[in-house]
Amino acid sequence: MTNPARHDLDQLLAAWAQARRLPDADAERIRQAIIPPVPALEASWWSELNSKLSTAITRATAIPGPALAALQ
Amino acid sequence: MPPSRDDAAVFTRIFDRHHHAVYAYLLGRLSDPELSRDLLQETFLRVWRRLSELAPLPDARQRAWIFTVARNLAIDSYRVSAARQAAEAELHHQAATQPTTVPGPHQHAEFAERLAQLDAAIRHLPEEQRVILSMATAGGLTSRQIGEALGEPAGTIRYRLSQARKQLAGALDLEDEP
Numbered sequence: 001m002t003n004p005a006r007h008d009l010d011q012l013l014a015a016w017a018q019a020r021r022l023p024d025a026d027a028e029r030i031r032q033a034i035i036p037p038v039p040a041l042e043a044s045w046w047s048e049l050n051s052k053l054s055t056a057i058t059r060a061t062a063i064p065g066p067a068l069a070a071l072q
Numbered sequence: 073m074p075p076s077r078d079d080a081a082v083f084t085r086i087f088d089r090h091h092h093a094v095y096a097y098l099l100g101r102l103s104d105p106e107l108s109r110d111l112l113q114e115t116f117l118r119v120w121r122r123l124s125e126l127a128p129l130p131d132a133r134q135r136a137w138i139f140t141v142a143r144n145l146a147i148d149s150y151r152v153s154a155a156r157q158a159a160e161a162e163l164h165h166q167a168a169t170q171p172t173t174v175p176g177p178h179q180h181a182e183f184a185e186r187l188a189q190l191d192a193a194i195r196h197l198p199e200e201q202r203v204i205l206s207m208a209t210a211g212g213l214t215s216r217q218i219g220e221a222l223g224e225p226a227g228t229i230r231y232r233l234s235q236a237r238k239q240l241a242g243a244l245d246l247e248d249e250p
Contacts, residue, residue, distance in 0.1 A: 009237065009246050012190045015183075017209035022095040022109070030113045031087050034120050035080050 082127050083120055090135060091116065093211035093221070094142050100206030101146045103195060111149060115142045132220045139221040186244065193243035201236035204229055 063071075094115055098108035118141050119126060126134055194202060207213050207221070215233065219226040240246075 008186075009241055009244070012183075012186055012244070013205075013209050013240075015187055016190055016194065017206075019187075020096070020099060020206065020210040021092060022112070026109060027087075027091055027095075030091075030109065030116065031084065033113060034087075034117050035083060 079123060083116075083123055086119060086123075086126070086134060086138075087116055089131070090138050093135075093207055093213050093217075094138060096206045096209075096211030096213075097139060097142055097203060097221070098146060099210070100203035101199065102149070103202075107149060111142065111145045114145055132217075135217065135221050136223070143222075189244055190240060193240050196243075197236055197239060201232050201239070204232050205236045208233055 091112060095108055095112050098111050098115075099105060102108050102111070115138060119138060126137060129137065194205065197205065204218055204222075207218050208215070213221070215229040216226040218224075218229045222229075
């Protein structure tokens with residue numbers, strides 16, 4: 001059987017602990033103050049990536065010169 | 073070298089796992105929320121700077137490392153500013169003059185009053201008991217985890233917690249029999 005007085009102390013301690021916890025917003029402010037900003041990607045990275053991919057695909061799928069000559 | 077997104081993610085995991093307990097420890101020792109927040113930030117700034125060494129360690133060793141830093145910072149803060157005496161004097165004054173109002177709108181006045189009594193009683197606990205009680209309740213650590221963090225056997229932690237509870241029960245006219 002639960003001792004009511006013990007339950008009372010547990011309940012009070014739980015409420016006390018809740019009031020003493022660091023609020024999440026404060027924790028997040030501290031975390032953000034510590035981590036330096038990660039450098040952002042340059043605005044042109046996507047178009048540069050697309051351009052490189054297109055070039056690679058074109059090269060990989062082009063018919064080699066000798067093969068083309070043989071076909072003609 | 074700028075931090076990578078991976079570094080930030082690793083740091084965030086460590087921060088999320090330990091910050092409540094470290095704050096509870098600092099608050100238990102210093103009884104000063106603002107100073108505790110400052111030292112929490114300083115503690116984790118050092119974590120950030122040593123992230124590559126700390127990240128591969130198992131959880132218990134990470135915790136021990138972080139609490140060693142926090143403990144040293146707390147000791148330094150005593151030395152530099154004598155903050156402990158000033159804070160405790162202020163807190164004793166506060167405890168005597170203004171009851172702490174804690175949770176919300178539905179809290180009964182009687183419960184709030186009991187909570188204020190508990191708060192005052194905790195402030196009067198010996199520091200070693202107050203710290204452990206804070207780590208166990210506000211920090212959510214087990215006796216074993218507190219022992220690992222402070223370099224004490226879990227049995228010693230359990231004993232001190234039990235002593236703290238007895239003192240609090242006595243101060244609040246409660247019986248705290250196991």
